[in-house]
Amino acid sequence: MKLKIVILFSLAFTLSALATTSVKGLRVWTSPEDTKAVIDLSEQVDYKLFQLENPPRVVVDIENTKITKKFNLKNNSVIRKIRHGKKGKTTLRLVFDLTSQQNAKSFLLKPAKQYGHRLVIQLSKPKAKKKRVTQKHKNKDRDIIIAIDAGHGGEDPGASGASGTKEKTITLQIAKRLAQAINKEKGMKAVLIREGDYYVALRKRFKKAREKRADLFVSIHADAFRDPKVHGMSVYILSKKGATSEAAKWLAQSENNSDLVGGVVLEDKDNVLAKVLLDLSQNASMEASYKAAKKVLTALKLIEKPHKKNVERASFVVLKSPDVPSMLIETAYISNPKEEKRLKTKKFQQKLASSIKDGIKQYFYNSPPPNTWIANHIKTAKHTVASGETLGAIAQSYKVSMSELKRLNNKVSNNIRVGEVLILPKIIP
Numbered sequence: 519m520k521l522k523i524v525i526l527f528s529l530a531f532t533l534s535a536l537a538t539t540s541v542k543g544l545r546v547w548t549s550p551e552d553t554k555a556v557i558d559l560s561e562q563v564d565y566k567l568f569q570l571e572n573p574p575r576v577v578v579d580i581e582n583t584k585i586t587k588k589f590n591l592k593n594n595s596v597i598r599k600i601r602h603g604k605k606g607k608t609t610l611r612l613v614f615d616l617t618s619q620q621n622a623k624s625f626l627l628k629p630a631k632q633y634g635h636r637l638v639i640q641l642s643k644p645k646a647k648k649k650r651v652t653q654k655h656k657n658k659d660r661d662i663i664i665a666i667d668a669g670h671g672g673e674d675p676g677a678s679g680a681s682g683t684k685e686k687t688i689t690l691q692i693a694k695r696l697a698q699a700i701n702k703e704k705g706m707k708a709v710l711i712r713e714g715d716y717y718v719a720l721r722k723r724f725k726k727a728r729e730k731r732a733d734l735f736v737s738i739h740a741d742a743f744r745d746p747k748v749h750g751m752s753v754y755i756l757s758k759k760g761a762t763s764e765a766a767k768w769l770a771q772s773e774n775n776s777d778l779v780g781g782v783v784l785e786d787k788d789n790v791l792a793k794v795l796l797d798l799s800q801n802a803s804m805e806a807s808y809k810a811a812k813k814v815l816t817a818l819k820l821i822e823k824p825h826k827k828n829v830e831r832a833s834f835v836v837l838k839s840p841d842v843p844s845m846l847i848e849t850a851y852i853s854n855p856k857e858e859k860r861l862k863t864k865k866f867q868q869k870l871a872s873s874i875k876d877g878i879k880q881y882f883y884n885s886p887p888p889n890t891w892i893a894n895h896i897k898t899a900k901h902t903v904a905s906g907e908t909l910g911a912i913a914q915s916y917k918v919s920m921s922e923l924k925r926l927n928n929k930v931s932n933n934i935r936v937g938e939v940l941i942l943p944k945i946i947p
Contacts, residue, residue, distance in 0.1 A: 539563050539583040541610065542634070546594055547672040549716035552642040553596040555614065556673055559583070559635040567624050567639070574616040576639060578624070583610040596620065596641055614639065621645075633673075659891045661707035662882050664700055665727035667737040667836065668693035668710070672717035677742030679858030686715065688861045689738045692849060695871035696738070703879060705891035724839035733887055734810060734878065735844040737836050740861055741825075742853040749857050750825025752848040753815040755807040756837040806843035809885065814845065814877030816928040821869055825851070847874065876925060880941070899942040903934050916942050 543558040565580040589600050599615040620641040627636040668690040670676030676685025690712065697708035709730045711723050718726070727735040741752070811829045818824060825848070837844040849870050850857040860866040886893035901912055909932045913923045920932070926941050934940070 538608070539580070540586045541580070541583060543587055544589050544600070545673070546591060546597060547716045548594060548596060549672075549712075549714070549718065552640055553594070553620075554673070554717075555597065555600075555639040555641070557612075557637040557639070558633070559637060562626065562628075562635050563637065565624075565637065567622060569622050571619065574619040576614040576616065576620070576622045576641070578612045578614075578637075578639065579605055580610045580612070580637070582608045585610065614641075616641070618643075658889050659894055660889060661705055662734075662887060662890050662892060663730060663732045664706065664708050664878060665730055665732035665735045665842070666693045666697050666700075666708055666710055667718075667723050667727070667735065668712045669737055669739040669836075670717070671712050672715055674717050677740060677852050679852045679861075680746070680855050681858060683852060683858050683862055685740045685742070685852055688740050688849075688852065688867075690715070692867050692870055693738050695867050696736070696874055699871045699875040700878070703875070705895070706879070706882070720835040721838070723836050724842065724844065727842050727844075728839060732842050733882075735837075735839060735842050736814075736874070736878070737834075737844070737846040739846060739848050740850055740852040741848040743851060744853075746853055746855060748825070749851050749854045750823065751815075751818050751821075751850060752824060752826040752830055753811045753818070754830045754832050754834060754837070754846040754848070755811050756804060756844065757831040757833050758804070759833060803839070803841050803843050806885070807837075807845055810843055810878065810881040811845040813881040813884075813928070814847065814874055817873040817877035817880070818847075818870075820928065820930055821873055877928070880926065880928065883941070901940045901942060903936055903938045903940065905936050907934070908932070909934050912940065918942060 540560040541557055542560060545556045545558075547554045547556070559580075563580050563583060565578060567576065567578050569576050585602055589602075591597060591600055596617055597614050598617050601613040601615065603611050603613075605611040621644055623640045623642075625638050625640075627633070627638060629635060668686070670684075670686035670689060672686070674686065676689070678684055693710060693712070697710055700706050700708040709727075709732065711726050712718050723737070724735060808829060815824065815829055832846075834846050837846055850861050852858050852861060882890075882892055883896060886896065899916075901916070903912070909923065909929075910920055912934075913920045916923075923929075923940065923942070924932075
């Protein structure tokens with residue numbers, strides 16, 4: 519039996535030596551990158567963790583602690599079994615039997631929202647050498663890539679509705695429907711940042727989008743407010759203040775020096791030039807974010823009147839990618855009983871997904887990245903409305919249905935104005 523790692527934690531213990539802490543529950547979350555076992559505790563604890571091989575195990579000794587609930591572990595690919603017993607008179611020993619050797623880390627969490635004290639055991643495979651992130655695309659006729667981020671997940675349920683609906687569940691369902699809608703479009707491809715019920719750190723979300731070489735990042739949420747009558751959709755992009763603070767972090771952190779920003783390596787540039795390059799990349803990204811978000815909000819208005827009629831700006835961490843246009847969509851207020859009920863339905867989720875996809879499609883039909891299939895095979899025909907013309911007559915002259923013409927231009931009614939430019943995309947033979 520080989521002892522692999524020993525980690526000792528010494529923390530201030532507020533109770534007397536004879537006091538007993540309770541383990542109130544245990545949850546396991548597995549993502550493609552790691553597995554987290556979250557142990558609910560009645561108080562802060564002292565503990566130590568070590569790993570054993572042949573067979574692979576992780577052992578956690580928690581002082582002055584007892585178990586008050588039975589663990590139920592189901593169908594986990596990393597943790598085969600969890601056993602527990604006593605070490606001495608007052609120390610609880612937990613043994614995690616693993617299916618393969620893992621790197622183990624652990625940390626304590628203080629009470630937050632609905633949770634009390636927690637001990638988290640994080641298990642992951644040994645990491646391979648980190649590859650450089652590149653934003654360059656060399657393939658001709660490549661797909662435009664849209665990274666779709668389902669908000670919250672795992673230990674973070676997000677907001678909850680009156681009937682108990684969790685935001686993390688709704689956002690994942692809508693994200694998957696949006697991905698399906700996008701993947702049906704020629705020249706477009708969706709990638710999901712979160713594919714199951716697990717948590718992804720906020721900064722890791724936009725980093726994953728960069729690793730996937732995304733052309734657009736879309737984060738899906740369902741808002742909550744203390745007034746249950748508040749309703750409607752909103753679309754956000756990053757505020758300039760948030761962008762400025764993020765740029766400073768990127769330049770200050772040496773770990774980011776090897777990243778490619780807008781196709782330019784910053785590590786061999788002096789600080790002044792690096793800042794100029796990063797500012798140019800950020801400004802272009804924020805302008806693209808606004809244009810794309812505006813198209814999406816206009817498309818969502820076809821469903822109903824939004825909560826905010828214009829694109830909003832805020833310093834959401836998840837929107838802080840320096841070179842990937844990003845937006846956050848609050849699809850509805852889950853705290854509103856009527857909207858909570860609608861959010862759970864396939865029909866409303868599909869409406870949201872279709873409208874968001876239409877907005878994204880229109881943006882990229884207008885501004886396709888170079889060397890993409892859309893840039894090479896779609897020409898955007900435009901018609902400027904003249905005096906006396908009607909939408910029906912214009913549709914007929916271009917052999918386009920009224921419904922298709924309205925959809926392409928995000929129109930709710932048949933009203934048009936003189937000088938308005940209508941988009942009529944056609945596939946080049």
